[in-house]
Amino acid sequence: MYVELEGEGPTYLRLYRGLRSAITGGGLAPGTRLPSTRELAAELDVSRNTVLRAYEQLLAEGLASATHGGTFVGASAPEAPASAGPSCVVVPLAPAGLRIVEAARSSLLRKLMELERVPYDFIFGIPDPTIFPLPAWRRALAHAADRASNRVLSYGDPRGDDQLRAMIVDHVTRHRGVRCTSDDVVIVGGAQQALDLAVRLLVAPGDAVLLEDPGYPTMHMLLDAAGAEMIAAPVDGDGLDLSGLSSSELSRCRVAYVTPSHQFPSGAVMSRERRDELLVWAADTGATIIEDDYDGDYRHVGPPLPALQGLAPERVLYVGTFSKSLFPSLRLGYAIVPRALREAFAAAKWVSDWSEPTLLQRAVAHLMQKGDFQRHVKRSAAVYRRRRDALVDALDTGIPGVRVRGGDAGMHVVAWLPVATEALPDVVAGARAVGVGVYSIAPFFIRPPPASGIVLGYSSLAEGALREGIARLAPIVAQARRG
Numbered sequence: 445m446y447v448e449l450e451g452e453g454p455t456y457l458r459l460y461r462g463l464r465s466a467i468t469g470g471g472l473a474p475g476t477r478l479p480s481t482r483e484l485a486a487e488l489d490v491s492r493n494t495v496l497r498a499y500e501q502l503l504a505e506g507l508a509s510a511t512h513g514g515t516f517v518g519a520s521a522p523e524a525p526a527s528a529g530p531s532c533v534v535v536p537l538a539p540a541g542l543r544i545v546e547a548a549r550s551s552l553l554r555k556l557m558e559l560e561r562v563p564y565d566f567i568f569g570i571p572d573p574t575i576f577p578l579p580a581w582r583r584a585l586a587h588a589a590d591r592a593s594n595r596v597l598s599y600g601d602p603r604g605d606d607q608l609r610a611m612i613v614d615h616v617t618r619h620r621g622v623r624c625t626s627d628d629v630v631i632v633g634g635a636q637q638a639l640d641l642a643v644r645l646l647v648a649p650g651d652a653v654l655l656e657d658p659g660y661p662t663m664h665m666l667l668d669a670a671g672a673e674m675i676a677a678p679v680d681g682d683g684l685d686l687s688g689l690s691s692s693e694l695s696r697c698r699v700a701y702v703t704p705s706h707q708f709p710s711g712a713v714m715s716r717e718r719r720d721e722l723l724v725w726a727a728d729t730g731a732t733i734i735e736d737d738y739d740g741d742y743r744h745v746g747p748p749l750p751a752l753q754g755l756a757p758e759r760v761l762y763v764g765t766f767s768k769s770l771f772p773s774l775r776l777g778y779a780i781v782p783r784a785l786r787e788a789f790a791a792a793k794w795v796s797d798w799s800e801p802t803l804l805q806r807a808v809a810h811l812m813q814k815g816d817f818q819r820h821v822k823r824s825a826a827v828y829r830r831r832r833d834a835l836v837d838a839l840d841t842g843i844p845g846v847r848v849r850g851g852d853a854g855m856h857v858v859a860w861l862p863v864a865t866e867a868l869p870d871v872v873a874g875a876r877a878v879g880v881g882v883y884s885i886a887p888f889f890i891r892p893p894p895a896s897g898i899v900l901g902y903s904s905l906a907e908g909a910l911r912e913g914i915a916r917l918a919p920i921v922a923q924a925r926r927g
């Protein structure tokens with residue numbers, strides 16, 4: 445335990461003062477077990493008697509209590525100030541720091557994730573943990589730990605573990621039509637880090653970035669933090685539509701961010717024509733396209749359209765993640781980086797946090813080598829497809845006039861409701877009051893939304909619960925429709 449000896453005088457008094465400050469300052473929470481007198485004496489190189497006297501003083505003041513199990517910080521110890529009061533020191537932030545704080549404060553996804561979950565919660569983007577293959581994952585972790593050589597335990601390659609990079613190449617070339625070798629792959633801390641590194645490398649304050657509208661709010665947050673200008677193009681059933689943007693807007697952007705396989709949040713799959721249009725724009729302007737393939741492992745209807753990257757590997761920075769196919773707290777994703785950006789991207793990763801934990805990367809590599817990953821993706825895709833079918837059926841039969849879109853891939857759909865946009869907040873609140881969590885699409889828009897849509901994730905609810913949720917939602921929508 446770290447404790448500072450405070451002030452002047454005998455050592456036991458200085459130790460007592462140090463412990464008291466730690467307790468009253470909140471560094472040692474009520475109920476924390478203090479080290480034994482023997483341990484602390486050895487650690488501080490003082491006599492046991494010194495520690496004993498310091499503890500006695502704390503006991504006398506009610507700042508600690510003693511039981512047969514040891515000495516504990518008293519339950520009644522004064523609590524630390526709950527928040528920064530007026531006497532707190534103010535640390536001035538740099539402009540970039542201020543932008544980060546401001547952007548994070550207004551983060552939509554953070555607010556949604558912090559909402560209390562309700563029984564019929566159509567929260568999106570969260571895989572079902574009950575179908576995760578825990579035994580295979582345990583075996584993979586044990587396999588990695590058993591082979592933890594000195595190399596594995598030392599600092600890793602900033603681009604990531606070579607075994608995992610090789611498995612990712614195999615996966616994305618086989619299933620996503622990506623064209624790459626291991627040299628193009630950088631393992632990152634989830635898609636989020638890939639987006640962050642890309643923005644840091646490519647976007648200066650004031651730079652214009654081309655975006656889908658509606659779009660991924662966390663990317664908006666990164667761009668706000670970078671001080672970028674967002675140029676939003678609308679999305680229709682064919683994905684990003686550039687036709688409404690002026691040529692000056694288009695020529696100013698040097699970076700575009702898109703989710704072509706399953707547009708977030710509308711769910712549109714970008715058509716081949718729109719992909720070609722975007723690539724022609726990028727070739728003409730010399731722009732880099734960031735392709736976020738966040739749920740590309742899940743395709744429910746027809747063969748997947750290959751990733752944009754496969755059509756133009758030198759223009760597209762492809763981002764993939766294990767957050768949906770395995771679990772979000774794993775925090776592992778990958779960037780497939782154009783050759784011209786290879787060195788810069790690996791450098792940014794290194795500067796940021798050196799590398800992802802090698803042991804964890806080896807465990808995922810093993811899961812892939814054994815085929816457990818692929819089996820899980822196949823199995824979970826079948827489960828999600830059944831849930832999607834149940835949800836679409838419940839919406840179509842339960843809510844007259846609804847238009848369900850975005851169900852060809854991924855883990856969520858958008859239901860466009862036959863109610864006025866002003867009525868949508870009441871629908872969302874009314875649903876929550878009867879235990880149903882649905883999420884308005886409006887805050888995902890930069891410009892005003894054209895209609896009343898709700899984003900409905902179906903990955904974390906069983907079929908019966910999906911149907912019950914929609915049965916509860918239907919009368920609320922009907923009421924709002926009547927006005």
Ligand SMILES: Cc1ncc(COP(=O)(O)O)c(C=O)c1O
Nearest residue numbers: 569634635636660708738765767
């Ligand atoms: C559009 C989009 N990109 C990326 C991600 C995933 O990010 P990460 O891999 O950091 O968990 C999500 C998560 O929901 C997402 O919706």
